[in-house]
Amino acid sequence: MITKGKHQKHPKLVRSTIGHYHRSEWAIYGTNCNDINIFFDKISVRLSQYSFLYVDADHGDPQSGMHRQIGKKQYSTNTAQEWNDYDDRLNRYMVDAAFINGNHYPASRQIVIINPNKEESLKRRVDQLDNLSIVVVQEDECEIFDFVKEKMSSDTLVFRHEEMEDIIRSIAQSIEVNKPELKAAILVGGKSQRMGMDKSKIIYHDGISQEDYLYQLLSKKGIETYLSKSHEYEQVEDSQKVITDRFINMGPYGAIVSAMISDPNAAWLVIACDLPFLDGALIDRLIQARNPSKYATTFRGKGNPFPEPLITIYEPKSYQRFLSFLSLGYVCPRKVLINSDIEELELEDQRAITNVNTQKEMEEAKERLENG
Numbered sequence: 456m457i458t459k460g461k462h463q464k465h466p467k468l469v470r471s472t473i474g475h476y477h478r479s480e481w482a483i484y485g486t487n488c489n490d491i492n493i494f495f496d497k498i499s500v501r502l503s504q505y506s507f508l509y510v511d512a513d514h515g516d517p518q519s520g521m522h523r524q525i526g527k528k529q530y531s532t533n534t535a536q537e538w539n540d541y542d543d544r545l546n547r548y549m550v551d552a553a554f555i556n557g558n559h560y561p562a563s564r565q566i567v568i569i570n571p572n573k574e575e576s577l578k579r580r581v582d583q584l585d586n587l588s589i590v591v592v593q594e595d596e597c598e599i600f601d602f603v604k605e606k607m608s609s610d611t612l613v614f615r616h617e618e619m620e621d622i623i624r625s626i627a628q629s630i631e632v633n634k635p636e637l638k639a640a641i642l643v644g645g646k647s648q649r650m651g652m653d654k655s656k657i658i659y660h661d662g663i664s665q666e667d668y669l670y671q672l673l674s675k676k677g678i679e680t681y682l683s684k685s686h687e688y689e690q691v692e693d694s695q696k697v698i699t700d701r702f703i704n705m706g707p708y709g710a711i712v713s714a715m716i717s718d719p720n721a722a723w724l725v726i727a728c729d730l731p732f733l734d735g736a737l738i739d740r741l742i743q744a745r746n747p748s749k750y751a752t753t754f755r756g757k758g759n760p761f762p763e764p765l766i767t768i769y770e771p772k773s774y775q776r777f778l779s780f781l782s783l784g785y786v787c788p789r790k791v792l793i794n795s796d797i798e799e800l801e802l803e804d805q806r807a808i809t810n811v812n813t814q815k816e817m818e819e820a821k822e823r824l825e826n827g
Contacts, residue, residue, distance in 0.1 A: 471719050471771075474563030476510060476543055478720075479552035479633045481588060481626075482562035485577045486570040488514065494568065494591075495554045501623045505551040505630060505748055510543075512559035548772040551748050552630050557583065564588045569597050578602055587611050588629075589622060634747045635771050639673045639724040640714040641666060642707055642765060644685040644700060649812045650729075657817060659731040659824055666728055670695055672735055676742075678724065681717075683710040707765060708777070708786040715774040722747065727765035731820045732807045741768060746798035750776055753797055756805035762797065763808045764788035 474480045483491045488511070499507055513535075547553060555562045557580065566589040567577065577600070584606040590599060590613045599613070607613075614622050643655035643666045650657075655666035663671075666682060673680040679696075686700040698717050702709030707727070714723045724741070726733070737754075745752045745768050753767035765788070773795070780791050802808060811820050 468716060469718060469720075471544070471547075473547070473720065474553075475561065476508060476555065477547045477550065477553035478635070479630045480555065480562045481553075481564045481566045482555040482557035482560065482583070483566045483568065484557035484580060484584070485568040485591075486573050486593065488556060488558055490568065490570070490593075491556050491558065494566075497619060498554065498623055498626060501620075502627055505627075506549070508546060508550040508553040510553060510555040510560055512556065545775065548775045550772075552626075566591065567603055568593050569599055569603070570594075571597055574600055581606065589614065589625065591616060591622065635720060635722045637678055637724055637742065637745070637768065638714075638718060638721045639678045639680040639726065640683045640698060640710065641669045641673070641680065641726050641728055642683045642710050643728045644683055644688070644710060645706070645728075650814060650817065652814075654811070655728040657731075659821060665731065669726060669728060669733075673724070673726075673738070676735070676738070681714065683714060705786050708781075708788050711769065711788055712774070712777050712781070715769070715771075715777065719771060719774050722771060723769045725765060725767055725769060727810060729810045729812065730766065730808060731811055731824060732809065733766065734807070737766075737807050741766070741800065744798065744800055749798045750795040751792060751797045753792060753799060754802045754808050755799045756802050756808060759805065761789055762792045762799055764792050765810075766808050767792070 483494060486494075492511075495507075495509055499509075553562070557565065558576075561583045564586045565584050567584065567587060568591045570577075570593050581602050584603070587603075587606045587608065588611065590603065590607065590611060592599065592613070593616050595615070599607075612625055641655075645654065647654045656664045659665055660668045670680055670682065681696045681698045683698050684700070686703055688697065688699050698710075698714055700709050701713040701716055705712075707725075711723070711725055714725065722745075724738075726738075741752060741754065747770055749770065750773040751767050751769045753762045753764065755762045767788075773791070776795055777788075777791060780786075785791075811817050
């Protein structure tokens with residue numbers, strides 16, 4: 456007797472497992488909407504190195520919902536746009552943290568401002584205070600309400616209203632601690648047509664193949680590392696982890712997006728297998744300079760106008776960026792970098808990020824490595 460499994464209509468994909476709007480999000484409760492706006496503005500101005508999403512309701516402004524600011528360009532429509540939870544999720548990729556007016560919407564973490572005039576209003580929302588991060592006592596003579604104390608934990612921070620700098624510092628620390636985990640993908644699924652042989656199997660270091668050398672190099676740094684291989688690859692019993700292409704015949708672009716699909720919550724350090732002069736020190740420099748507020752952190756050789764996309768850390772927000780470029784008909788990762796807000800590191804010695812694509816170049820690289 457054959458037992459049929461449960462029919463799955465759609466492919467099972469990993470989804471982001473972050474809050475309502477962002478992995479770093481706070482809903483602000485306890486006072487009127489104007490005070491909440493002022494509170495957020497103080498944070499936004501003081502932490503200008505970050506980009507924030509502020510979520511509020513339509514307060515009757517006839518222009519509300521009609522404008523969207525992107526850089527210096529403002530987009531306008533003649534009607535408010537329809538909106539749902541999926542739009543919330545799409546917008547969270549663009550920012551470093553989100554603040555929400557708790558008078559209208561909840562979030563996975565909360566900040567409560569103790570305003571004696573709003574005690575009853577806050578009490579009506581007490582069930583939403585399930586992860587209370589910060590309590591701010593707005594006036595010196597105020598006491599924290601008993602129903603708020605019941606929601607506080609040992610991790611809840613309490614500040615007086617005049618300690619705004621300390622509040623801002625704690626929020627910045629939380630954003631930094633909560634930055635996405637870094638994983639690595641070594642691109643070894645190429646056809647190597649110019650080389651005439653599999654570039655990932657070439658031996659440059661320590662008598663082992665280039666893919667094994669890079670895998671060990673990254674793994675020793677404590678980075679969860681994967682080999683990115685063609686969709687035709689068949690998994691065998693091996694200690695190495697593999698991601699197979701979900702996008703066929705799209706080269707590195709498809710490999711990068713496939714890594715992002717496998718874990719959209721992670722930042723991905725993407726490295727091509729044909730960089731024989733790449734060493735641990737250069738990888739360390741890239742990791743130390745990582746800027747999660749940007750789409751990516753990458754190298755650019757001195758005098759070269761373009762960044763190098765295959766020795767780059769791509770933040771989770773670049774996942775949506777890659778899919779957007781794909782929808783426009785572009786499958787060049789360098790084009791994504793050139794047209795995105797990225798962190799660039801200038802490199803004096805470009806040899807470390809130079810690809811070896813032919814057998815002549817391979818022999819020259821081996822000779823240079825042997826001679827130091």
